Amino acid sequence: MDILRDNRRCNYAAARDFVKGVGTNSTARKPKGSKWDAAGCGGVTSPGSESFSGNVQAAKTMTEKIITLIFGKRGGGKSYLAAVLTKQIRRVLVYDTLGEYRDGFVFQDLGDLSRFWKRNIRGAFRLIYQPTNPEAEFEDIAELAWLCGDLTFLVEEIDIFCSPHKIGPAFQNVIQRGRHHDINLIGISQRPFGIHRLLTSQAKEIYIFRTNEPRDREYLRNLLGTEIEATLDGMAQFEYAKWMDGKEEITVGKA
């Protein structure tokens, strides 16, 4: 069963078949001296029989699960901030389209990722998936994240997967109903202008690094109010403006 190539079976049942059907040899690259060695990430194993969906009820946490967005131009500090935000989180899946993340188990093959993930599904994990074909593979990963539940799903270049005109059903599900599966979503983009409104409308926190692109500035003005412009103009290197749903004030900070 190859859910990557069989669109007709790209549903939750197919994803479950997929993770049940894979073997046990993982070729994950584990960075030397990673804190995940100390945390025992790779050693937390469970019987190989459970499916991703079986975990959803297993480890509910009390904290509210939210959508966080991080915007800003290249080199501004988005991924650095995302790494800081997820440092203390027990279960993290990174969709690392630019190959920027090192702290965790790095995979470039969906089969390897699934095998490893399945064996660690009840424990702590920090999985970094670097897709060879980011657009084609994303829906499958979003579906597996949904089935696994109780995790933080960190997505780089999120604008690729949810443009104003295109968003896949599995990812839409994560955005709209991820809270019920204990999924935090962190989406990162250089181009806020180019993302689906569903995402911004559901976001609880937005971090904005320096950005000069007129279309993005206009988009941010419309989204967050005119004062964002002055805030952005006054920010130093690696500083961000932070908007939180329900709070009037936009604060400035640094990771």
Ligand SMILES: Nc1ncnc2c1ncn2[C@@H]1O[C@H](COP(=O)(O)OP(=O)(O)OP(=O)(O)O)[C@@H](O)[C@H]1O
């Ligand atoms: N708060 C910070 N303190 C120190 N160094 C930082 C900080 N934020 C970012 N950096 C450094 O600046 C560089 C660029 O940061 P980062 O990779 O997070 O940018 P980015 O916004 O993700 O860029 P891109 O859009 O190209 O992925 C990195 O080398 C990172 O280590």
Ligand SMILES: [Mg+2]
């Ligand atoms: Mg980055």
